[in-house]
Amino acid sequence: MKKALIALEDGTVYEGRSFGAEGERVGEIVFNTSMTGYQEILTDPSYKGQIVTMTYPLIGNYGVNFEDFESDGPKVEGFIVRDYSPIYSNWRAKESLADFLKSYGVMGIEGVDTRAITRHIRLQGAMKACISTEDLEPKSLVEKARSWPGIIGRDMVQFVSCKEPYVWSKEGKYRVVAYDFGIKHNILRIMARLGCAITVVPANTPADIVLKMDPDGIFLSNGPGDPVGVWYAVEEIKKLIGKKPLFGICLGHQLLALALGAKTYKLKFGHRGGNHPVKDLRTGKISITSQNHGFCVDPSTLPKEVEVTHINLYDGTLEGIRHKELPILSVQYHPEASPGPHDAEYLFNDFMKMMEEFGKN
DSSP: OOEEEEEETTSOEEEEEEOSOOSEEEEEEEEEOOSSOHHHHHTOGGGTTEEEEESSSEEOTTOBOSSOOSSSSOOOSEEEOSEEOSOOOOTTOOBOHHHHHHHTTOEEEESOOHHHHHHHHHHHOSEEEEEESSOOOHHHHHHHHHHSOOSTTOOOGGGTSOSSOEEEESOOSEEEEEEESSOOHHHHHHHHHTTEEEEEEETTOOHHHHHHTOOSEEEEOOOSSOGGGGHHHHHHHHHHTTTSOEEEETHHHHHHHHHTTOOEEEEEEEEEEEEEEEEETTTOOEEEEEEEEEEEEOGGGSOTTEEEEEEETTTOOEEEEEESSSSEEEESSBTTOSSSOOTTTHHHHHHHHHHHHHHHO
């Protein structure tokens, strides 16, 4: 294994060993606290532009299969673990994690003190980083990290959204148009299972084209980066408000909030993992949720006709909203899990009920 360096923009440098593709990448370094689900994390389009550090120390022991992809392949810029397991065992496994990363050109680094990286990010915040097996000069890599433009204000969705509309499922009681800002496959699987005929459209699809399709509901998907950078989607969502039921998840939630007149801000180190407690303020029920976001909606900027429905019990940040009069709801976390608990899957049923009621009216 070749030596690899991880250089952060603040000058901190960590040394490890390469176990994936070799080369050099820049991105925002973040951490994920999930104990399992590395394949779903790697293929989640919301991680575009990010170098993911796993806090759980042993990664790779169940290999990679062909069923648990959340997109057409890995979207992370790099993957950092404490101990990589070259020996894997699972009845569905088709190849090792190392071979998987190499086949897609994704850098993997092991032998790193991931607890130290995580603690540093928690104290100093997520930051720009450069990882390399080629340039092993710390000062040079730090400068490369600093010179990367970062993700704030940038449109990262353009790199992961589909280019043409496609049909995910043809048959179903409800016709749903899903905006692809970086949509995860398990969202589509769940909605199809609940009886939705789904057409997926690119992120830049005009609202009038969607309305001409006459769906029963419109879904706004998850995706990477800063919602402010996806201004074109916000403008189209404004035209959809009140016309059809709207349901947003993660980035879709943030874009919907912006369209309603709210503002967003960047979290210090974000929420990424499968163990985040969220309280439903309407019922008092607490769900353990899967999360992956670095930006959040500012509740103080919500218009009076929009209510906060969910909050994060770790830090009190906003996790869900609902319009008091219109068929609109959204959540910051991931009720589809993959990976993570299924506590919040009931939200998809809420979307079905919303479409049912809207159809009657």
